[in-house]
Amino acid sequence: MTRSYKMLVLLAMLEAERLPGDMTIEELAAGVQVLAGRILRLRHEFGAAVTDAAEMRRLLETNPIPAWVEGKGTGGQSFFRFDGRRFETTFAAAAAGAEADGIGDLVREIVDWRLAEYLQRDGDNASDIVCKVSHASGRPILFLPDRATQPGIPEGWTPVTADGEQYEANFVKVAVNVLREPGTDQNELPALLRGWFGPDAGAPGTAHRVVFQPADDGGYRLQPIGGRVRTNTLAKWRSYSREEIPPLFGLEFSEAHWNQGHVSLGGHQFLLVSLEKAGQQEQFQYRDHFVSPTEFEWQSQNRATQANTYGLRVKNHRERGEAVHLFVRRNRKLNGGSAPFVYCGEVDFKSWTGEGPITVRWTLKEPVPERLWAELKVPGLPVS
Numbered sequence: 001m002t003r004s005y006k007m008l009v010l011l012a013m014l015e016a017e018r019l020p021g022d023m024t025i026e027e028l029a030a031g032v033q034v035l036a037g038r039i040l041r042l043r044h045e046f047g048a049a050v051t052d053a054a055e056m057r058r059l060l061e062t063n064p065i066p067a068w069v070e071g072k073g074t075g076g077q078s079f080f081r082f083d084g085r086r087f088e089t090t091f092a093a094a095a096a097g098a099e100a101d102g103i104g105d106l107v108r109e110i111v112d113w114r115l116a117e118y119l120q121r122d123g124d125n126a127s128d129i130v131c132k133v134s135h136a137s138g139r140p141i142l143f144l145p146d147r148a149t150q151p152g153i154p155e156g157w158t159p160v161t162a163d164g165e166q167y168e169a170n171f172v173k174v175a176v177n178v179l180r181e182p183g184t185d186q187n188e189l190p191a192l193l194r195g196w197f198g199p200d201a202g203a204p205g206t207a208h209r210v211v212f213q214p215a216d217d218g219g220y221r222l223q224p225i226g227g228r229v230r231t232n233t234l235a236k237w238r239s240y241s242r243e244e245i246p247p248l249f250g251l252e253f254s255e256a257h258w259n260q261g262h263v264s265l266g267g268h269q270f271l272l273v274s275l276e277k278a279g280q281q282e283q284f285q286y287r288d289h290f291v292s293p294t295e296f297e298w299q300s301q302n303r304a305t306q307a308n309t310y311g312l313r314v315k316n317h318r319e320r321g322e323a324v325h326l327f328v329r330r331n332r333k334l335n336g337g338s339a340p341f342v343y344c345g346e347v348d349f350k351s352w353t354g355e356g357p358i359t360v361r362w363t364l365k366e367p368v369p370e371r372l373w374a375e376l377k378v379p380g381l382p383v384s
Contacts, residue, residue, distance in 0.1 A: 001118050004042055005064040006073070008032045009087075010111050019104050022088030029056040038223050040213050041119060041128070109207050115225050116209035129153055130225070131176065133193055133201055133208035138338055140193040140202035141177040142210060159219030160212070162192055169212075169222070179222075191243035191253060196224040199241040199340030237369055239340035242272065245327065262301065269317055269324040271298060271362075272341060274332045275377055287359070290378040293367035296326060296347065300357040311358055315349050324348070326362065328376055342376060344368065 001007070012031030013019035023031070033056055036046040049056035065087060071078040079090055119130055129150065131142040147153050153171065160169040160179065167188060170178040179189035193201040197208045212220040234248045246253040251266050263270040273288045288298050304310045317324050327341035347362035368378045 001114060003063070004036075004045060004115060004118055005059070006067055007111050007115050007118070008035050008042070009060065009064045009068065010107060011035055011115075014104055014108050014111070017104070019107060020089040020091055022086050024086055025057055025060065025082075025084075026053070028087055029053055029060055032056060032060065039119070039211060039225070112209055112225060113207035116207070119209075119211060119225060127152060127214050129212040129220070131210050131212070133197065133206070133210060135202045135204070136175075136177060138333075139177075139190045140197075141175050141189065142193075143175050144171070147173075154220075159215075159217065160222050161215060161219065162222040163195075167222075169220075186254075191241075194241045194244060199239055199244070199338075234343065236343055236345045236366065237372065239329075239342050240327070241340045242338060245270065245272075245341070264313065264322070267322055269314070269322050271324065271326045271347075273298065273326070273328045274339075275328065275330050276332075290368065290376060291361070293370075293373070293378055293380070294364045295350070296328075296344070296362045296364065298360050298362060300360065302357050304358050305355045306352060306358055311352075314358075314360060315352065317349060324362070326364070330375055330377065342372065 009028065009032060010019065012028055012035060013021065013023060015031055015035070016023060016027065030053065032046075033050055033053070036042045036050050043050050046056070046059070049059045061082075065080075065082050067073065068080040068087075069078055069082050070076075081088060081090055116130055116132075119128065129145065131144055133140050134143050135141070144153055155171050157168045157170055160167045162179070166182065167179045168182055169176050169189075177189065178187050179192060180186060181188065190201075193208075193210075196210075197206070200206060201208055209225040210222060211225055212222055215221050240248070242258055243253045246258060246265075249266060249268055257263055257265060258272075261272050261274075263272065275288060289296075291297050300311070300314065304314070306312075306315070313320065313322075314324075323346050326344040326347045328344055329339045329341045331339050333339055345365050347364055350361040350363045352358050352360045368376060370380075372378065373380060
């Protein structure tokens with residue numbers, strides 16, 4: 001790679017969830033502008049095209065698009081075509097559903113790695129600090145480059161800006177493992193990284209990278225290299241880490257509230273369910289499962305009865321004007337860290353049995369897609 005152009009074309013398609021797929025040249029140019037504008041070296045590389053849509057289109061049509069269409073760098077085999085209006089993959093019709101998602105994940109891993117490698121080369125970015133996202137104690141952290149080869153890396157608490165917010169990062173010998181707002185003790189780094197890269201940020205087999213760029217105030221700007229753009233949107237059947245859920249509803253994450261299976265806040269109730277209970281104490285091994293693609297059976301905490309305040313709040317959620325949101329995961333752990341939850345949408349109370357705990361039947365507004373049946377242990381036919 002002598003330029004980042006080809007990688008940013010792929011990354012723009014990935015950000016738009018169009019690989020495999022297609023984009024108009026205007027959509028592609030706009031996507032590349034956003035990505036190039038994130039990192040100083042890339043802004044310099046793209047020049048006026050970062051803010052000039054016509055110039056970005058001209059650049060794409062002159063360089064990376066012909067290279068991809070002609071199979072340069074792919075042994076002469078072309079995986080793309082361009083008709084002057086739309087840029088698209090030639091294999092879109094052959095991949096669908098989960099297969100398409102898998103292709104996108106694999107391409108993203110390679111693109112992120114290639115961009116990180118490119119930005120680490122000597123040149124205009126010699127003062128940039130490119131870090132690998134890894135894991136420690138189930139949480140994503142940042143591993144620093146070798147201080148012997150990059151002696152300008154700071155030590156101790158350093159001002160950092162990320163996503164427009166002010167933080168301070170603790171640069172220790174080999175890593176940055178804490179990012180906090182000034183005057184607080186809450187570590188915001190895991191939630192920030194999962195927001196950029198998804199719930200598997202830094203998991204084994206991934207190649208996520210970030211860059212600390214020097215800022216005029218003596219601190220640094222922290223930005224992802226590649227990664228998903230944080231959209232703050234809620235979508236049914238997508239996965240979210242526990243830390244990502246509260247902001248989707250305008251709420252703040254705190255372990256005191258959100259490390260529970262039933263959360264009532266802000267006019268909402270949240271059911272955060274792990275289907276397999278291995279490793280949990282016996283009193284917490286509640287029996288939760290899908291009865292059918294449209295019904296879920298959930299067991300409350302042991303203190304709940306049909307007559308007490310807790311139980312009545314569950315049953316009468318509609319009368320109280322409270323929506324109940326179901327988030328489900330099969331296991332509590334994934335690759336050494338916390339597994340994300342699949343959002344199954346709002347559910348409605350149907351019936352209940354038992355006391356201390358109570359067993360509640362919930363009705364989903366939309367059936368679980370067949371592609372998730374195995375993961376979420378959904379029986380294919382209703383159980384009578």
